[in-house]
Every structure is written in structure tokens, then in C-alpha cells.
Amino acid sequence: MSSRARGPVPPWGLAVAAMMSVQLGSALSVGLIGSIGPAGTAWLRLSMGALIFMLLARPPLRRVRRRDVPVLLGLGIMTGLMTVGFLAALEYIPLGTAVAIEFLGPLTVAAVRSRSSRALIWPIVALGGVVLLTEPWRGEVNPVGILFAGLAAIGWALYIVLSQRVGDRFSGISSLSLTIPIAAVTAAVVGIPQAAGHLSLEVIAAAAGLALLLPVLPFALEMLALRRMTATAFGTLMALEPAIGLFLGLIVLRQQPSPVQLLGILLVVVAGAAAQRGSRRSTQHSPTARPADFPG
Structure with a gap:
């Protein structure tokens, strides 16, 4: 057996557990959205996540150079915006549909970076799957939800580009201890007014629990998985x-x-797997890796 596969839990099991944690956190966020709105939920969850990461690792401020600042700010702001966008989408469309739409972002990045121009067909296949998911012929399409999920998809794609630049300078928790606080401040612009008057100890405790489900637990599981499997497999x-x-x-x-x-979901899954196979990036950062706190 390959050394990559040894361990009490197989690496693919860790990766699947990370995805389960992210999607469970997203599903459970729906209840909190009903209390303090999507932006309020994003702000509280990101704030709790920022506190946890700063407790786990002191932000490496002394290592930040002037040329790092625009990328770090861009990555943090993008994380905040797409977290708000995705949670806003959950007010209007089902979770599975929202995830499929947002997945078009990283899928397109993986296809563009592929060694074969034929890989560009996979985003089109996935788009066909999204059409089947939204069933426009039934006249029940929710354009607002699709718009928010589409903005999250664009944000996820841009996140990948920015995160790989940040990853060349910072890694692991150190990068998140820098960018997640920026994301929390970004979400606070809309989140605080939306949540004002609706905060309680129960709401804050729920947000803290959601922060453990995402980003903390998925990030830890993904780190462990990537140590024992290739980025392409991940x-x-x-x-x-x-x-x-x-x-x-x-x-x-x-x-x-x-x-x-x-x-429709099957088409999105097949397209995502096929597009990933030809990825050019050979580092341990997967071209479809999400920000640990993005509820994809």
C-alpha cells in the first residue's frame, strides 16, 4: 500500500468528512439566516472563525510586505463577499442547487488551466446540469437566488487565483489568521445592521458552533488529507x-x-471530476480548493 494511503482514516475519507462538515454547516446556517439574515450570519460566523484562527496562530504581521497587502486585502474581501452571497442564495434556492452553481467558478478555473483545450467543454456540461437543477421550463426559476449563487461562483474563482498567490508567501493557519478577520470586517458592513436588534446568547453560541463546522474542522481535515494524497485526487x-x-x-x-x-447534479459532479484531471497546478493547493470558511 502506498505511504499516501496509510493511516487510521484513508485520505479520501478525510476529504469527504471535510466536505460533509462544510455542507452540514451550510444547511444548519439556514436557521440562523432566518433570525439575523444572510449577511448577519456571515458576519457572526466569520467573526467567530477569525477569533479561533487568531487563537490558534498569531497573525504573522511582521512577515507581511507592502506588496502582500493588496493581495491579502483582496482575498479577505472576496471571502467576505462570497460568503454573504452564498448565504443570501440559500434564502431563495435549495442548498444543492446553490452549491452546484457556485461550483461553476472553480470548475471553470480548473478547465482553463487544463493541458487540453477539450477540457473547456466541462463547464458547459456543468452548466447544462445547473439548467436541469433549476428546471426553467417549470416557470419556478428564482433569478435572485441564481444571481447570488452566480456571484459566489465568480468569487470562488477569483479566490483560487488570489489564494495561490498568498499561498506562496503564507501557509496554513497563518494565512487564514490574516484573511478571515478581513472577511469578517467586510461582512460586517451589511451584517451588523442586518443583525442589530436580533442578537442573543443563543444566536452567538449557534454562530460559534457553525464556525467550528466551517472553517475550523474542514480546514484541519483538508490539511491532513492533502498530506497523504495528490492535489489532483483531492x-x-x-x-x-x-x-x-x-x-x-x-x-x-x-x-x-x-x-x-x-x-443535473450528476452532470455537475462528472464535469467537475473530469475538468480537474488535467489541471496544470502541481502544488498541494488544489485548483478547486475552497476557502475554508466559504460555505460551498
Whole structure:
């Protein structure tokens, strides 16, 4: 057996557990959204996550050079905006559909970076899957939800580009201890007014629990998985995330998909796995890796 695969839990199991944690956190966030709104939920969850990461690792401020500042700010702001966008989408469309739409962002990045121009077909295949998920022929399309999820997809794609630049200078928790506080401040602009008057100890405790589900636990599990498997294999497994979102939407939120929507999720998963196979980036950062606190 390969040394990459040794351990009490196989690396693919760690990766799947990380995705389950992210999607469970997303599903459970719906209840908090009903109390303090999507921006308020994003602000509280990011703030709790920032506190946890700063407790785990002191932000390496002395290592930050002037040329690092724009990228760090951009990465933090983008993380905040797409967290708000994704949670806002959950007010209007099912979890599985929102995850599938946001996954178009990293899937497109992986396809563009592929060694083969034929890989560009996979985002189109995934887009076809999204059409099946939204079922526009039934006249029940929610353009607001699709718009928010689409903005999250764009944000996720830009995050990948920025995070790889930051990853060349900072790694692990040190980078998150710098960017997640910026993301929390970004979300606070809309989140504080939205949550004002609705905060309670119960709401704050719920936000702290959600921060453990994402970003803390997924980040730890993904780090362990990437030490024992290639970035390409990890990215291929990440293609399962829309299906996991659909599954937890069904179990936790009682969002029942139709047979056509199940086919749509299958197309997104297949397209994501296929696009990842030809990725050029050979480092341990997967081209489809998400920010640890992005509820994808």
C-alpha cells in the first residue's frame, strides 16, 4: 500500500468528512439566516472563525510586505463577499442547487488551466446540469437566488487565483489568521445592521458552533488529507460537493429533488471530476480548493 494511503482514516475519507462538515454547516446556517439574515450570519460566523484562527496562530504581521497587502486585502474581501452571497442564495434556492452553481467558478478555473483545450467543454456540461437543477421550463426559476449563487461562483474563482498567490508567501493557519478577520470586517458592513436588534446568547453560541463546522474542522481535515494524497485526487473528490449539498439539503432541510434535478447534479459532479484531471497546478493547493470558511 502506498505511504499516501496509510493511516487510521484513508485520505479520501478525510476529504469527504471535510466536505460533509462544510455542507452540514451550510444547511444548519439556514436557521440562523432566518433570525439575523444572510449577511448577519456571515458576519457572526466569520467573526467567530477569525477569533479561533487568531487563537490558534498569531497573525504573522511582521512577515507581511507592502506588496502582500493588496493581495491579502483582496482575498479577505472576496471571502467576505462570497460568503454573504452564498448565504443570501440559500434564502431563495435549495442548498444543492446553490452549491452546484457556485461550483461553476472553480470548475471553470480548473478547465482553463487544463493541458487540453477539450477540457473547456466541462463547464458547459456543468452548466447544462445547473439548467436541469433549476428546471426553467417549470416557470419556478428564482433569478435572485441564481444571481447570488452566480456571484459566489465568480468569487470562488477569483479566490483560487488570489489564494495561490498568498499561498506562496503564507501557509496554513497563518494565512487564514490574516484573511478571515478581513472577511469578517467586510461582512460586517451589511451584517451588523442586518443583525442589530436580533442578537442573543443563543444566536452567538449557534454562530460559534457553525464556525467550528466551517472553517475550523474542514480546514484541519483538508490539511491532513492533502498530506497523504495528490492535489489532483483531492480536487477530483471535491467534485462530490454538489452531491453532498443535495444530500444534506434533503436530510436536514427536507429539500426533495426531482429525478431531473438528480441528473443535473450528476452532470455537475462528472464535469467537475473530469475538468480537474488535467489541471496544470502541481502544488498541494488544489485548483478547486475552497476557502475554508466559504460555505460551498
